[in-house]
Amino acid sequence: MVIYADIHDHLRLCSGDNLHIAEGFLPHPWWEIWFAFSLPIVGLGLLRMKKLVNENPKMKPLLALAGAFIFVLSALKIPSVTGSCSHPTGTGLGVILFGPAITAVLGIIALLYQALLLAHGGLTTLGANTASMGIVAPLAAWVFWKFTNKVSLNKKIAVFLTAAMADWITYVVTSLQLALSFPAAQGGILASFKAFLAVFAITQVPIAVIEGILTVIIFKYIAELRSDILVELKVIKLHTAGGNIR
Numbered sequence: 001m002v003i004y005a006d007i008h009d010h011l012r013l014c015s016g017d018n019l020h021i022a023e024g025f026l027p028h029p030w031w032e033i034w035f036a037f038s039l040p041i042v043g044l045g046l047l048r049m050k051k052l053v054n055e056n057p058k059m060k061p062l063l064a065l066a067g068a069f070i071f072v073l074s075a076l077k078i079p080s081v082t083g084s085c086s087h088p089t090g091t092g093l094g095v096i097l098f099g100p101a102i103t104a105v106l107g108i109i110a111l112l113y114q115a116l117l118l119a120h121g122g123l124t125t126l127g128a129n130t131a132s133m134g135i136v137a138p139l140a141a142w143v144f145w146k147f148t149n150k151v152s153l154n155k156k157i158a159v160f161l162t163a164a165m166a167d168w169i170t171y172v173v174t175s176l177q178l179a180l181s182f183p184a185a186q187g188g189i190l191a192s193f194k195a196f197l198a199v200f201a202i203t204q205v206p207i208a209v210i211e212g213i214l215t216v217i218i219f220k221y222i223a224e225l226r227s228d229i230l231v232e233l234k235v236i237k238l239h240t241a242g243g244n245i246r
Helices: 002-010 030-055 057-075 091-098 100-117 126-150 155-181 188-225 227-232
Strands: none
Touching: 030 057, 030 100, 030 126, 030 155, 057 091, 057 100, 057 188, 057 227, 091 100, 091 126, 091 155, 091 188, 100 126, 126 155, 155 188, 188 227
16 A cells, blocks of 8 residues: 555645646656657657648648647546546547647647646646657557558447547556656556556546547547548548548
8 A cells, every 4th residue: 555655645636737747747867758759759740740731731720620629628637536637638539630740749739838828737747748648649549540440440439449549548658657757665667657557547447438439529520521631631431421430
């Protein structure tokens, strides 16, 4: 039980923050390491986003929608019975539409605004939060999305599972980041990682399910309204255009 007491000592998240890691929370050198990891990938995403917009300016509204979806969902703070907070991430939609690199850009923009305007996350921890919510989780979800296309999984199920995975993996990575920074006195990094996962999972599992359902609803709306854009993005095939995403 000592391990869990240590974990709760570190989870000062509901008092002004949540599972975005709080400002000043990560010690040296971890916050620098996560910046060094995240910034080159965000730079790649910016280049791809610029190319996409230059070649097809009508993608701008869809980019804005995906970015707003991330901002709104990841800004929600849902108290947990464990004494921490949980929230959706919203990155699954961006991954499905634009891939992981552009999603990293949308993610860091949302995180930056939240840090500056909502005291949600922080500037020194921006690299770490981008790595978990904007890079690693979207990449894992994108790989899964591509797999669902190869096996011709039902589109609604594929969208649901991709969005849920993007959510879940975010909190796996966050747990690892915290465990690396705050290894347990007994059991070290692995024990701390397991404890953080246990704390977060209680609320994050059902939240991911709800996020998956909401993402399916938004995706279906986009498919019905602008199936032509989804075809151009190679998200759906020509024979599934017109809102039919089965």
